[in-house]
Amino acid sequence: MVNNMTTYYEHTPVMLQECIEHLITDPNGTYIDATLGGGGHTLAILEKLGPQARVFGVDQDQQAIDAASQRIGEDPRCTILKGNFGYLSTLLPPPFRGQVAGILLDLGVSTHQLKEAKRGFSFQQEGPLDMRMGAYTGLTAYDVVNTYDYERLRDLIFHYGEERGSRKIAQSIIDARPIESTQELSTIISEQVPPKFRIKSLARVFQAIRIEVNQELEVLKQVLQQGLELLAPGGRMVVMSYHSLEDRLVKNFMKSGNFEGLIEKDFYGNPVCPLTPINRQVITPNDQEIDRNPASRSAKLRVAEKVGDPGS
Ligand SMILES: C[S@@+](CC[C@H](N)C(=O)[O-])C[C@H]1O[C@@H](n2cnc3c(N)ncnc32)[C@H](O)[C@@H]1O
Structure with a gap:
């Protein structure tokens, strides 16, 4: 229940x-x-x-x-x-x-899942970097954001997020570590993209991390x-x-x-x-x-x- x-x-x-x-x-x-x-x-x-x-x-x-x-x-x-x-x-x-x-x-x-802030799927709400859909995988968004090396991060943002600014975003994530929350991550990504593309880029990067976390x-x-x-x-x-x-x-x-x-x-x-x-x-x-x-x-x-x- x-x-x-x-x-x-x-x-x-x-x-x-x-x-x-x-x-x-x-x-x-x-x-x-x-x-x-x-x-x-x-x-x-x-x-x-x-x-x-x-x-x-x-x-x-x-x-x-x-x-x-x-x-x-x-x-x-x-x-x-x-x-x-x-x-x-x-x-x-x-x-x-x-x-x-x-x-x-x-x-x-x-x-x-998107609206429940504490699941960490949403770039619009403050929450932990989690994004696990089930309890079966140990990997969390925190692990991806804070431990992946530059190439791995860049490639997953590019391939899973289809985000052109993958290089700049991956580097800015690495420079800002440790990143603790969805809002911290959103701010870091937002600073790397022109305002008119911000929402789309945020959605793409969050999607990329979610695809990785849940394989x-x-x-x-x-x-x-x-x-x-x-x-x-x-x-x-x-x-x-x-x-x-x-x-x-x-x-x-x-x-x-x-x-x-x-x-x-x-x-x-x-x-x-x-x-x-x-x-x-x-x-x-x-x-x-x-x-x-x-x-x-x-x-x-x-x-x-x-x-x-x-x-x-
Ligand atoms: C888009 S929603 C489905 C909504 C549903 N068709 C409805 O009408 O309410 C996708 C659901 O699939 C589940 N899901 C995604 N990947 C899964 C997986 N690998 N194994 C089991 N469930 C998964 C998610 O937890 C989520 O609840």
């Missing part, structure tokens, strides 16, 4: 209709929402399913687990599991492996590979990402079954891929959704189906 002293900031589910429509192919099938968050998508999935269906909701964040459990309440079809989706195949009870009709991934952080690209690769094993033939993978590096991994994996996007061919030259993408074009939120929920603006939804005969 949620501690009464804690407010859970509700997360508005992104592209809810689009996710549900693409995910559910069998009203009595087994589904996994691997990013349970506040439970918005899970509730909508449950509403569309029949009495024989099963839904597993996974999150590594205890606050998300508590809030979603309270919101969903008693539903014998739904099981909530705490853990990192990088270990999805071990979290799911063995009888369901290879039997799953659909897996949903809504990557990144929830509104709650987000590594666990994404793991969950895509394991998700494929868990799906039944004809089962669907529905993935929403908010960052071009994540989207590239998802796109390549759905197209080729590997992260480089290299399509293998059989003896006769026919392409061999364990998944078939369902949409040619990536799906993005419409203007009304972006107006209603600006946090949805960078979302990219991709869907693929596991090849094979669903009857096999």
Whole structure:
């Protein structure tokens, strides 16, 4: 249960209709929402399913687990599991492996995580340099900011944050050590960028540190590979990402079954891929959704189906 002293900031589910429509192919099938968050998508999935269906909701964040459990309440079809989706195949009870009709991934952080100052995700609020989504990794934002050498810091700000001022920012972080709080870090970054780019640069650098702390690209690769094993033939993978590096991994994996996007061919030259993408074009939120929920603006939804005969 949620501690009464804690407010859970509700997360508005992104592209809810689009996710549900693409995910559910069998009203009595087994589904996994691997990013349970506040439970918005899970509730909508449950509403569309029949009495024989099963839904597993996974999150590594205890606050998300508590809030979603309270919101969903008693539903014998739904099981909530705490853990990192990088270990999805071990979290799911063995009888369901290879039997799953659909897996949903809504990557990144929830509104709650961003708004809860003491989690340290926000550059707009004073908080500790933490940014851990779950209790599974020892690494914190403090460790990254205060112990990484110049090259490592510069590269992660450049690659994970896609921030052009990565050199100046990395050097200014090193010069200012030790840095204790999110606001100290925000001030140091702000001094390195022109005022009109400040908010974007802050968002990019904080995102880069968060991706590093939570090893987000590594666990994404793991969950895509394991998700494929868990799906039944004809089962669907529905993935929403908010960052071009994540989207590239998802796109390549759905197209080729590997992260480089290299399509293998059989003896006769026919392409061999364990998944078939369902949409040619990536799906993005419409203007009304972006107006209603600006946090949805960078979302990219991709869907693929596991090849094979669903009857096999
Ligand atoms: C964008 S939110 C999901 C919001 C949810 N779809 C809803 O409608 O409320 C992402 C959630 O995924 C969780 N998450 C991110 N990475 C994870 C991982 N590797 N393992 C388990 N949960 C993860 C976060 O803790 C967060 O609660």
